[in-house]
Amino acid sequence: MAAQTEAVAEIIGQRRRRNVLQRNWLLWRKRPLGLVGLGLVVTLILMAATAPLWQIATAAASGYDGFIDYKYASQISAQLVPPNAEHWLGGDRYGRDLFTRIIYGAQISLYVGFAVAMGAGTIAGILGITSAYFGGWVDLLGQRLVDVLQAFPGLILAMAIVAILQTFSIEVTIIAISIPALPAMIRVVRGQALSVTKTDYVLAGRTIGASHLRLIFRYVMPNSMAPWIIVVTGRLGSAITTEASLSFLGLGVPEPHPSWGGMLNASALDFAELAPHIIVFPGLALSMAVFGFNVFGDALRDVLDPRLRGR
Amino acid sequence: MWAYVVRRLLLAIPTLLGVTVVVFLIMRVIGDESLRFNTGMTMSFETYQMIREELGLNKPLYEQYFHWLFDIVTLDFGRSILYNNAEMSALLARKVPLSLQVGLMGLLIGSGLGIIGGVIAALKQDTFTDYLIRGIAILGISVPTFWSGMMLILIFVRMFDWIPRQGYVPIWEDPAGNLAQLIWPALIIGLGFFMGTTLRMMRGAMLEVMSEDYIRTARAKGLGERVIITRHAMRNALIPVLTLVGMFLPITVTGLVVTEQVFGIPGVGHLMIDAINFRDFPVVQLLVTLSGIAVVMANLGVDMLYLWLYPRIRY
Helix, strand or coil: CHHHHHHHHHHHHHHHHCCHHHHHHHHHHCCHHHHHHHHHHHHHHHHHHCHHHHHHHHHHHCCCCCCCCCCCCCCHHHCCCCCCCCCCCCECCCCCEHHHHHHHHHHHHHHHHHHHHHHHHHHHHHHHHHHHHHCHHHHHHHHHHHHHHHCCCHHHHHHHHHHHHCCCCHHHHHHHHHHHHHHHHHHHHHHHHHHHHCCHHHHHHHHCCCCHHHHHHHHHHHHCHHHHHHHHHHHHHHHHHHHHHHHHCCCCCCCCCCCHHHHCCCCHHHHHCCCCHHHHHHHHHHHHHHHHHHHHHHHHHHHHCHHHCCC | CHHHHHHHHHHHHHHHHHHHHHHHHHHHHHHHHHHHHHCCCCCCHHHHHHHHHHCCCCCCHHHHHHHHHHHHHCCCCCECCCCCCCEHHHHHHHHHHHHHHHHHHHHHHHHHHHHHHHHHHHHCCCCHHHHHHHHHHHHHHHCCHHHHHHHHHHHHHHHHCCCCCCCCCCCCCCHHHHHHHHHHHHHHHHHHHHHHHHHHHHHHHHHHHHCCHHHHHHHHCCCCHHHHHHHHHHHHHHHHHHHHHHHHHHHHHHHHHHHHHHHCCCCHHHHHHHHHHCCCHHHHHHHHHHHHHHHHHHHHHHHHHHHHHCCCCCC
């Protein structure tokens, strides 16, 4: 009996000794694909952060000493050259170093991805929670507007927004991608907040006289966070794809910015027959990035949503 | 049931109206700008006023809206500035079937393979086959359609010396030629996002259904595994998947815009990009509206399909 209790205590004790990181590691270890995703995301962030260093290295490799940033510099000698010692991934059709541009492309993809996820995520979070919390005609009207916005195919709406703003820049691209991303996010947050608003502890909070603001920020919001995090991370991959699609169509991030989608612009296909590397490498980078964010988001969803564990 | 059908139809009306209001409000902002562009930058104020009057741009906004709404409802889509003042409805009659064909073919390929793959993955849960199929699915979702399309063309050109034909042959004139041309963009659309998402959804739904009591009952009464899977499990697992296929329509349109550009297919997506590049704003306005209406209608169709397929779901 005593030994048994001891054993139980030991097991419990062991369990207790695991801290948050350890427990999370256990959950992640069972998801090798999620770890691959995490690795890709980290690689992407490192690429973006160390881009200037790479630029120095690649410029040195080809002996470039011009005034223009190397990522923008056209060299006739590098036009469509296949990968070699001077240009590690070859040169594009304007004779710019493809490797340097792909490394810098990570900055644009990450910037757009995180800006859309954070910006649209925050707006959707606020709108979703207030809509659910206050209910009534605010909710009704808001939800009808969400219905309407959701009726438009994302890329079409984004294209229309670019057409309206009549300017091409990274910021316009972010706005154009964010607006179509809102409805689905609002839906999810509102759904969760709605069920939280109906719980007893919110009622208890209301009974002790908590203000609306306090109820929203201290009661409803913390308990609506998990699905919010899931939709926001889920958006990262699709935001990057949409940016690439827009840039591919010539409606997104403009030249000479090194956007992966822009490098794959439709006219790139005309040169690709001579120099396949100009579409192979940017596309690979783009696909790996989106793949990384997608599997990472999936694993994160599994970890955060206990109902999906063990599936 | 009929009460539900009527209610559902009535509910779609405010959404449809909302779609037109949103598009109208958005597009009106650039109205004047594009007018100045399309008629040349140098024009006298009088000419400008005259053109405004001719197009009804000097009327109050609500009047303009109702005028435009009336045109949409009566299928009078006006004329395109870009395509030599061509009648829009004639232009669309030529382009819509083409895009629709590619989109539907992609949808069929993608959801068909996705459903089959999802069932196999679910039945072989946590085996190598399962991981392989799921890996392919995630890859399909992650690789952008325009890049896979470009790679396909590149491989064809480099290895088989084959160049995709530009332009378009209607299917009733030359079925083989039409299919030979359109099967590739359809494959690219279908095998990417559609297949991946359907597959994952189908796998999840299938796993859930297979652990239901009625499957055990079916096994207990001695039904063959094949009958259990096809008649009992798949039929019920298809419910959530059907919603997904309905939700695919907006993505089809998105995929079409990009894929048409890659393969040089003169469909609706192509028209949209041309219209944006040349600031032909009535065309952009029309296409955005029609895409919104199409999505609302598709969702309506899926809801009706539910009623027909699953009598158990009563509203």
